[in-house]
Amino acid sequence: MFDFELDRAAAWISDGGFSSVALQFPEGLKVRAEEVAGILSDRTGAEMIIVGYQCYGACDLFDYKGVADALIHYGHSPIPCLGSDPNVLYVESRSDARIGPEVMESLKALPERVGILAAVQYIGLIPGAKAMLEASGRKVLVGTGDGRICHPGQVLGCNCTAAESVSSDVDAFLFIGEGDFHPLAAVLGAGRDVLVLNPVSGEVRDMSPLRDRILRRRFMAIQSARSARSFLVIVCTKAGQRRDAEADRIVRLLRADGRKAFKVLMEEVTPAALMAYRADAYVNTGCPRIAMDDSATYSKPMLTVTEAEILLGQRDWDGYEFDQIRS
Numbered sequence: 364m365f366d367f368e369l370d371r372a373a374a375w376i377s378d379g380g381f382s383s384v385a386l387q388f389p390e391g392l393k394v395r396a397e398e399v400a401g402i403l404s405d406r407t408g409a410e411m412i413i414v415g416y417q418c419y420g421a422c423d424l425f426d427y428k429g430v431a432d433a434l435i436h437y438g439h440s441p442i443p444c445l446g447s448d449p450n451v452l453y454v455e456s457r458s459d460a461r462i463g464p465e466v467m468e469s470l471k472a473l474p475e476r477v478g479i480l481a482a483v484q485y486i487g488l489i490p491g492a493k494a495m496l497e498a499s500g501r502k503v504l505v506g507t508g509d510g511r512i513c514h515p516g517q518v519l520g521c522n523c524t525a526a527e528s529v530s531s532d533v534d535a536f537l538f539i540g541e542g543d544f545h546p547l548a549a550v551l552g553a554g555r556d557v558l559v560l561n562p563v564s565g566e567v568r569d570m571s572p573l574r575d576r577i578l579r580r581r582f583m584a585i586q587s588a589r590s591a592r593s594f595l596v597i598v599c600t601k602a603g604q605r606r607d608a609e610a611d612r613i614v615r616l617l618r619a620d621g622r623k624a625f626k627v628l629m630e631e632v633t634p635a636a637l638m639a640y641r642a643d644a645y646v647n648t649g650c651p652r653i654a655m656d657d658s659a660t661y662s663k664p665m666l667t668v669t670e671a672e673i674l675l676g677q678r679d680w681d682g683y684e685f686d687q688i689r690s
């Protein structure tokens with residue numbers, strides 16, 4: 364179960380004197396939106412407005428001004444480098460899952476020097492996991508990320524700088540969380556093997572096979588883009604995804620390589636939004652996970668920034684780097 368911190372949210376609304384509040388949920392938590400809106404409305408008397416747009420990260424904070432007095436953003440931590448707004452409350456929706464000593468049997472493959480990482484919902488489990496691994500005689504490190512990262516050990520789908528900060532001092536990482544989205548960022552970015560511990564099911568799995576599969580796909584995407592003569596370089600206008608300077612640099616490099624290239628500004632990067640254009644290929648400077656995870660849904664090759672650098676001879680395949688959005 365995820366904690367929606369209803370007491371804290373209701374007190375924040377009442378203390379702030381807000382008469383209307385926009386509620387923004389990521390896709391996986393929208394199923395609870397009406398229930399949360401009903402409870403907060405009953406407790407505070409304020410009008411709740413559910414934001415129906417798709418939301419995948421705090422990079423995509425809803426602009427509530429003109430719609431409501433305040434915003435509650437669920438399911439993500441703040442991105443510190445984007446600044447703060449006293450009328451925005453983040454509720455990380457932490458899980459109440461626990462890790463028991465029985466998982467140690469499944470973790471015995473971990474080497475002696477281990478880094479621990481987690482998605483924000485499970486960040487509170489890091490200290491207990493650290494203590495258990497240390498009790499087994501291992502050296503355990505929890506890294507600090509850059510200005511995009513709110514908590515030690517936290518990984519975003521586009522940022523694993525918390526792993527990078529300790530990767531030279533560990534031989535593998537333990538990632539606590541569900542799904543592949545965040546640990547894939549860790550295994551691609553940290554340059555170390557990653558074991559995932561799902562604290563809900565107790566399952567432990569190795570990310571290496573998926574990493575290798577994704578890398579094979581990315582190699583093929585770069586090869587497919589080699590014959591492209593015209594490119595659209597996508598700039599996503601969401602505050603936490605906008606990388607104009609990177610886009611300008613890639614446009615310059617493409618043109619210097621004899622290819623046509625234009626920037627295109629987009630709010631939502633989807634196959635339908637790109638369908639009308641005639642470019643042969645895309646470079647997406649917004650969320651790097653769209654190219655990496657959703658490439659099969661696009662009819663033309665889509666590269667990340669670092670993959671475009673490989674295409675253009677700025678780095679070689681052996682220097683493949685996960686395209687992180689850094690602060």
Ligand code: SF4
Pocket residue numbers: 419420421422423519520521522603604649650651652688
């Ligand atoms: S840019 Fe992509 S991976 Fe990064 S926080 Fe936003 S949605 Fe998540």
